[in-house]
Amino acid sequence: MKTEIKHTILLLLWLYTASGYAQQYFKLLEKSDVPYEQKIARFSNGDLLLGGSPIRGKTASQNGGLNIVRLDQCGNTIWTKNFQWKENFITFKDFSINSDNEIYVYGTAYEGMSEYIYLLKLDPKGKILAFKVFHFGTVDNFTYNISVLPNGGLMAYGLLLDYNTSKRGFLTVFDDKLNNRWGKVFAPFESSGEAIVTADQGFLCRSSLYTFKFSAAGDLQWSSIFESGAMSSNYFPVAGPIAVAGGYVFEAIQSERQEAFFYKIDEQGQLIWKSEFFKTSIRAADLLLLDNGELLAMYNHPGSGENYPSQLWLSPSGKITRQRRLIIEQSLQTDAVYQSLGPKRLVNVIGTQDLKEARADRYAGFLLQAALDSSQGRCFRWEDFSSTFANSIPIVIQAQTPSFFPFNIRNVESDINPVSLDYTFAESCDLGLEKLIVQDSLLACGVNWSVELPNASFFWEDGIPDNPRVLDRPGIYRATDYNCIAPTVYEYQVNRQTCPCPVFLPSAFSPNGDGHNDLLELFSNCDTQQIELSVYDRWGNQVYQSKGTKPAWDGTFRKNPAERGVYLVTVRYQLLNDSGEVQEGSLLQNVLLVRE
Numbered sequence: 001m002k003t004e005i006k007h008t009i010l011l012l013l014w015l016y017t018a019s020g021y022a023q024q025y026f027k028l029l030e031k032s033d034v035p036y037e038q039k040i041a042r043f044s045n046g047d048l049l050l051g052g053s054p055i056r057g058k059t060a061s062q063n064g065g066l067n068i069v070r071l072d073q074c075g076n077t078i079w080t081k082n083f084q085w086k087e088n089f090i091t092f093k094d095f096s097i098n099s100d101n102e103i104y105v106y107g108t109a110y111e112g113m114s115e116y117i118y119l120l121k122l123d124p125k126g127k128i129l130a131f132k133v134f135h136f137g138t139v140d141n142f143t144y145n146i147s148v149l150p151n152g153g154l155m156a157y158g159l160l161l162d163y164n165t166s167k168r169g170f171l172t173v174f175d176d177k178l179n180n181r182w183g184k185v186f187a188p189f190e191s192s193g194e195a196i197v198t199a200d201q202g203f204l205c206r207s208s209l210y211t212f213k214f215s216a217a218g219d220l221q222w223s224s225i226f227e228s229g230a231m232s233s234n235y236f237p238v239a240g241p242i243a244v245a246g247g248y249v250f251e252a253i254q255s256e257r258q259e260a261f262f263y264k265i266d267e268q269g270q271l272i273w274k275s276e277f278f279k280t281s282i283r284a285a286d287l288l289l290l291d292n293g294e295l296l297a298m299y300n301h302p303g304s305g306e307n308y309p310s311q312l313w314l315s316p317s318g319k320i321t322r323q324r325r326l327i328i329e330q331s332l333q334t335d336a337v338y339q340s341l342g343p344k345r346l347v348n349v350i351g352t353q354d355l356k357e358a359r360a361d362r363y364a365g366f367l368l369q370a371a372l373d374s375s376q377g378r379c380f381r382w383e384d385f386s387s388t389f390a391n392s393i394p395i396v397i398q399a400q401t402p403s404f405f406p407f408n409i410r411n412v413e414s415d416i417n418p419v420s421l422d423y424t425f426a427e428s429c430d431l432g433l434e435k436l437i438v439q440d441s442l443l444a445c446g447v448n449w450s451v452e453l454p455n456a457s458f459f460w461e462d463g464i465p466d467n468p469r470v471l472d473r474p475g476i477y478r479a480t481d482y483n484c485i486a487p488t489v490y491e492y493q494v495n496r497q498t499c500p501c502p503v504f505l506p507s508a509f510s511p512n513g514d515g516h517n518d519l520l521e522l523f524s525n526c527d528t529q530q531i532e533l534s535v536y537d538r539w540g541n542q543v544y545q546s547k548g549t550k551p552a553w554d555g556t557f558r559k560n561p562a563e564r565g566v567y568l569v570t571v572r573y574q575l576l577n578d579s580g581e582v583q584e585g586s587l588l589q590n591v592l593l594v595r596e
Helices: none
Strands: 005-012 025-029 035-042 048-054 066-071 077-085 089-097 103-111 114-122 128-135 140-148 154-161 168-174 180-187 194-197 203-207 210-214 220-228 236-244 247-254 259-265 271-274 277-279 286-289 295-302 307-314 320-327 334-341 346-353 365-371 381-385 395-399 403-405 410-412 416-419 435-443 449-451 458-460 469-471 475-481 488-496 527-536 542-548 565-576 582-593
Touching: 035 089, 035 334, 035 346, 048 103, 048 346, 066 089, 066 103, 077 089, 077 114, 089 140, 103 140, 114 140, 114 154, 128 416, 140 194, 154 194, 154 203, 168 203, 168 210, 194 236, 203 236, 236 286, 271 395, 286 334, 295 334, 307 334, 435 449, 449 488
Parallel strands: 435 488
Antiparallel strands: 005 435, 025 365, 035 048, 048 066, 048 089, 066 077, 077 416, 089 103, 103 114, 114 128, 128 410, 140 154, 154 168, 168 180, 180 403, 194 203, 203 210, 210 220, 220 395, 236 247, 247 259, 259 271, 259 277, 286 295, 295 307, 307 320, 320 381, 334 346, 346 365, 449 469, 458 475, 475 488, 527 542, 527 565, 565 582
């Protein structure tokens, strides 16, 4: 559309033009009371979800609660939630996001001497949809992980402990309203593990040396025990299973030697291959399956007094093809590291500080977003290295027969409350400044401005989805692209000439029902805020009075047709002009009522 004045100012402050860097960032957590062992998940639009329990709940006898944080694609906080259950202690263990972007959260809850498991369901904005606490009738309940089922509902996996009994595991399925469908309790079992939903809708469960395969209905299909080396140097599975073509991959660690390897079993539990050894901390790696069939492992490589968050590529045949570690200026001693693969081969990594190695000069955690094929960002770089060596440890996977026990679960009266949470990441280095393009317009009366953004990567900061978009009110409108380091910002500064609001009150009207000039009303091309219309006969008697956005007299008095003749009309009005300003005024006028 035409404008009276329109000019463009290009402010190119700084733009980082290196290919692929636009979406990369590295951020640090400086606060001491941040979640430990955070996990990371992803919404369908690319936003991130972080979960954990505050450190005070790990190191002190007080309830730290449960932290859930949603971040946008550039790591900026969208919303944060801390949840408290009564005055009791609860911890975060795992979460999962379903196809509707609803969030399931899983962990352990404590009340007095009793331990329970809990499930929490949230909508994409963090609103509570359901919360339930369950008791298995045992002294201790340890939560491992959950997974959303393809046909709806949820799988939960964990450990049960009781006096004078062996460790027992549980596998249980809930519907999408958190009602329990069925469950299994079995042994032998150990104090770590993970379960996944398999391609046949069944379940594959790891518990240290033991692996169990269940059908979709919960029937045992096979069970095995992992044995390696001499008893004095056993390796224990600590990561996996992760489903790959033709089977499942695990990681096994010998913690005293700080060395690990990967191995693959087929769908019946038989060993297919084992990888070379590599050096690692005692923490399990987090595994991602890439489109080309490779596995990407995120783990900590032990260095001189510091753990280095590192990446390892594992080929489909079990060969370690590449290792690289994260190099930054800050001092980190990371503990758990988790990763999530997003669009455009962007990987997000969340890491938290090892509480045993906490120092004032070390940060509490970090959040990284980097392209898989990039070697550096503005404030971090990847350094290739190799720590592999030959693996001559003999591995035997033998069948074993588990024992099953009655499954007992009951609901516990429960109510969870959200409280405020201040949780943000600090930038770790100086960012590139934005490329700011300013367009300034002074619009003439009755003229609007149609603006079209350059491409689909740009979005309006006020959330309006329109493109093109009509700007007709004074103000500043900003649109930016998804560039986390050096965004391009279009800023549209809209001004308007002060435009009067013309008003018109007819000098005569004829309320005869012919559809023409039947009502007496005030006309204006401005938006109506408030109009008060009063009508008086020639003796000064009020025959009509009304207030609203569009009052109109139909020529009646006390439900009878008013006499023809001249009436005195007063109008008070408040109108909104096209500059967004309120104009007030009044009108006094004679009006002829005509009857045929």
